[in-house]
Amino acid sequence: MFAQLFIGYVIYHNVPADGKELGNILVEQIQNATTEKTTSDDAFIHKFQRDNKCCGFDSFLEWQSTLGYIPGSCCNQPVKEPCYVLFAIKQPCKEILKKKIDNGLRILLIICIGIFTLTYNLRCIASTSIMKQTEADRHSLIIKDHFFDQEEKNKETFLNVVDFFSKKNYKTGHVEFIYAALKRMKEFGVDEDLEVYKKLIDVMPKGKMVTSNSLLNVTMYYPKHQFCIVELLMQMEEKRVMPDKEIQELLIRIFGRQATPTVRLLRMMYWLPKLKYASPWPPPEPRPKNAVEVAKLGVKRMCSMDLETEINLFNTVDDELSTEYTWIVNGQSPMQRKLLEYHPENLPIYVEGGFKMYLGRKDTLTYFILRADPPKNRRRKKFNDPDVIKNLKIPFFDPPTPEDLIPDFSVHEQRDGIIYAVGVTGTSSKNSLLSWIRFLEKNGNSKLKKISIVFKDTSPLGKVQCDNLIISGEEN
Amino acid sequence: MYETHVLFLMLKDDGYHKRLRMIYSDMHRGLKFEDFDYLDVLWHEYHHQYQTLYKQSKNSILKARKEFEVLKDEFKIWNEEVKEYFRMDPEYRIIPGEIKKVFDFSTDEKIENWAITSDQEMGKGYSNCTFTRSAAGHALFSGNLSTKVPNDGKTVRSGFCSIRAPRPLKSFQRKSTYDWTQYTHLVFKVRGDGRSYLINLGTEGYFDVNWYNMYSYGLFTRGGPYWQISKIPFSKFIFGSHGYIQDDQYPVSQDEITTFGITICDDIDGEFQLEIDYIGLEINGRHRELHAYEGYNMDKFMLSND
Numbered sequence A: 001m002f003a004q005l006f007i008g009y010v011i012y013h014n015v016p017a018d019g020k021e022l023g024n025i026l027v028e029q030i031q032n033a034t035t036e037k038t039t040s041d042d043a044f045i046h047k048f049q050r051d052n053k054c055c056g057f058d059s060f061l062e063w064q065s066t067l068g069y070i071p072g073s074c075c076n077q078p079v080k081e082p083c084y085v086l087f088a089i090k091q092p093c094k095e096i097l098k099k100k101i102d103n104g105l106r107i108l109l110i111i112c113i114g115i116f117t118l119t120y121n122l123r124c125i126a127s128t129s130i131m132k133q134t135e136a137d138r139h140s141l142i143i144k145d146h147f148f149d150q151e152e153k154n155k156e157t158f159l160n161v162v163d164f165f166s167k168k169n170y171k172t173g174h175v176e177f178i179y180a181a182l183k184r185m186k187e188f189g190v191d192e193d194l195e196v197y198k199k200l201i202d203v204m205p206k207g208k209m210v211t212s213n214s215l216l217n218v219t220m221y222y223p224k225h226q227f228c229i230v231e232l233l234m235q236m237e238e239k240r241v242m243p244d245k246e247i248q249e250l251l252i253r254i255f256g257r258q259a260t261p262t263v264r265l266l267r268m269m270y271w272l273p274k275l276k277y278a279s280p281w282p283p284p285e286p287r288p289k290n291a292v293e294v295a296k297l298g299v300k301r302m303c304s305m306d307l308e309t310e311i312n313l314f315n316t317v318d319d320e321l322s323t324e325y326t327w328i329v330n331g332q333s334p335m336q337r338k339l340l341e342y343h344p345e346n347l348p349i350y351v352e353g354g355f356k357m358y359l360g361r362k363d364t365l366t367y368f369i370l371r372a373d374p375p376k377n378r379r380r381k382k383f384n385d386p387d388v389i390k391n392l393k394i395p396f397f398d399p400p401t402p403e404d405l406i407p408d409f410s411v412h413e414q415r416d417g418i419i420y421a422v423g424v425t426g427t428s429s430k431n432s433l434l435s436w437i438r439f440l441e442k443n444g445n446s447k448l449k450k451i452s453i454v455f456k457d458t459s460p461l462g463k464v465q466c467d468n469l470i471i472s473g474e475e476n
Numbered sequence B: 001m002y003e004t005h006v007l008f009l010m011l012k013d014d015g016y017h018k019r020l021r022m023i024y025s026d027m028h029r030g031l032k033f034e035d036f037d038y039l040d041v042l043w044h045e046y047h048h049q050y051q052t053l054y055k056q057s058k059n060s061i062l063k064a065r066k067e068f069e070v071l072k073d074e075f076k077i078w079n080e081e082v083k084e085y086f087r088m089d090p091e092y093r094i095i096p097g098e099i100k101k102v103f104d105f106s107t108d109e110k111i112e113n114w115a116i117t118s119d120q121e122m123g124k125g126y127s128n129c130t131f132t133r134s135a136a137g138h139a140l141f142s143g144n145l146s147t148k149v150p151n152d153g154k155t156v157r158s159g160f161c162s163i164r165a166p167r168p169l170k171s172f173q174r175k176s177t178y179d180w181t182q183y184t185h186l187v188f189k190v191r192g193d194g195r196s197y198l199i200n201l202g203t204e205g206y207f208d209v210n211w212y213n214m215y216s217y218g219l220f221t222r223g224g225p226y227w228q229i230s231k232i233p234f235s236k237f238i239f240g241s242h243g244y245i246q247d248d249q250y251p252v253s254q255d256e257i258t259t260f261g262i263t264i265c266d267d268i269d270g271e272f273q274l275e276i277d278y279i280g281l282e283i284n285g286r287h288r289e290l291h292a293y294e295g296y297n298m299d300k301f302m303l304s305n306d
Helices: A002-036 A044-052 A061-066 A094-132 A135-139 A144-148 A155-167 A174-188 A194-202 A214-218 A223-238 A245-255 A260-276 A291-302 A334-341 A430-442 B048-056 B060-087 B108-112
Strands: A310-315 A327-332 A349-359 A363-372 A417-425 A453-456 B005-011 B017-023 B032-036 B100-104 B115-118 B128-133 B139-145 B161-164 B185-191 B196-202 B213-220 B228-233 B238-241 B259-264 B270-282
Touching: A144 A155, A144 A174, A155 A174, A155 A194, A174 A194, A174 A223, A194 A223, A194 A245, A223 A245, A223 A260, A245 A260, A291 A310, A291 A327, A291 A349, A291 A363, A291 A417, A310 A430, A327 A430, A334 A417, A349 A430, A349 B270, A363 A430, A417 A430, A430 A453, B108 B128, B115 B128, B128 B161, B139 B161, B139 B259, B213 B228, B259 B270
Parallel strands: A349 A453
Antiparallel strands: A310 A327, A327 A417, A349 A363, A363 A417, B005 B017, B017 B032, B100 B270, B115 B161, B128 B139, B139 B270, B161 B259, B185 B228, B185 B270, B196 B213, B196 B259, B213 B238
């Protein structure tokens, strides 16, 4: 460590002593020049004299004594040799030479000291600072995490933290702060809040990182900051938070019009609204508050094939034979009731379930169906293309055949069974399903009393969850 | 699952030919090598039946014979192709409203030919899926999607499962494409669970920059016991490469479709099931839209490909 300092010291103090020797070398060279009569411009002394506007080592008279005349390089004016004394430069080269050597050596000394301090500091960092860190700190990459160690975790405290940071006007640390905030947002329950994302983007310094030309855009001006905001936008996209014009203006103020985060935002503004409304069954907005609402919306969506479907909510308090206290959501249309009336009494009806259904990103429900096997001798009506003129029939000349009188299959008569009702219960237990059927009997399905009903663990319609699954969401 | 194998000729140090069997998956990423101890001449995609035959017989002449049996089948297909060419009888009368079934799952082979991939198979997640026959006799794409990220230090997001139809082939295992130029809509008869799926039409070009070109659109399911018929126009498909939506959008070139696949990657943990009756094509004369997305010019240096 001290080796560099030592070397620097030795060089600095010894070489000026050698400076005299250098002077002697110069005198020698002058003498050589005289003996060999090399007065050409290429010689070292002449170049040096011309560049630094000096003459001789001690005085210009040296040339007079050795050479007999003053060379052209000593001349003040562009005159060929020999130079007149009147025009000769009077300043000796001795001091200039010394100054030059000193300057060079000083730079060397500074470099030596620089290397010394750098290595010393690095060793200090390596030895002392890591010792102070705990085991957990050493592995964590996020530094600004401690801002979010709040006791109360809600939107207000989160915004207070962000405000506190942005009012301090720190020169660095914005990137680390935003990464930490993105990670801790879910704890505060603000990960789907547009306002909070706006506040976080607002933390970034304005104006400093704006790109002034297109070359800076291509080469990523302030890349860490840009990546950070891109990461934030990606999180917004994942959480289905729709950006707005205000964010665009903020990003233009921070990064400029053509920077990567701004362009990414433009892409989001183009695609997200298009894709949000692509689904014919969009997730309910706002999110349903309790399980009954989830069940109602779910049944409504499942039975949207038949627009006449009525959705009823029953409570097991009204059922005298019920042993538990829950709710039942039922979906049935008049067409299904009519079909049930025509159901032969010797064939059973199955209660199958529970099947899983997803309503939006967070809500699922388990539903049950009332199904019967399709009748074997039932024929499907022959399809007559109405566009083909050959098939046109005039009722006067062509009386309807028995085949024409067969009613077409309704939506509920599928190849894998006739569906009579769809139901969701609060507990998905066998007892609640029994009371569902009792409610159906009371509400216009009196035929059910005469038909045997079988509870099944399997179904041709899909995977069945046998255990008593409770619908996700809060019970009321 | 039914596995299709690719045979590679490898030269060992001792001068003997040794073959490696590759079980190749959907994305050509989950590659597994297994030693294979026989000699053969052709370099083709094979059926596992052939391989069991080879393993049984030790006589090299017999093996060579079996190779030529493959050629026999290929010549048969080629013969038909030539006949088809000279017959010059293309599909010219397509009735609007009539559905042409491209994928119906009437036989077990038609289901088993499909390739299945998931992030677990690629070593980047914990999802799993199957493509089997359902209890009602249709094809069933089901499994469990998990968005849990493995602790490998690289993966940031995970959670996808996908199935892909086998690539159409001509005789001698030459690669071919689907030609759906006559039609305007893709038709799906499915029964889902309320989740949304992604339909991928791959148009793999000759050059490597085009290998991962994909046109995608969502298949949204209602959920519940009823079947649904979804008709998706080709004009709605979004152009992407390597899974990223591109700034410059183009309509699907319907005669260059090489792969057809269905993916689930909706970022929801849990079980999924999609029952498929058929996947078909339909023409609707009223559908005049060529491309649903705008093609206006942006300012210079705004988009990635300026």
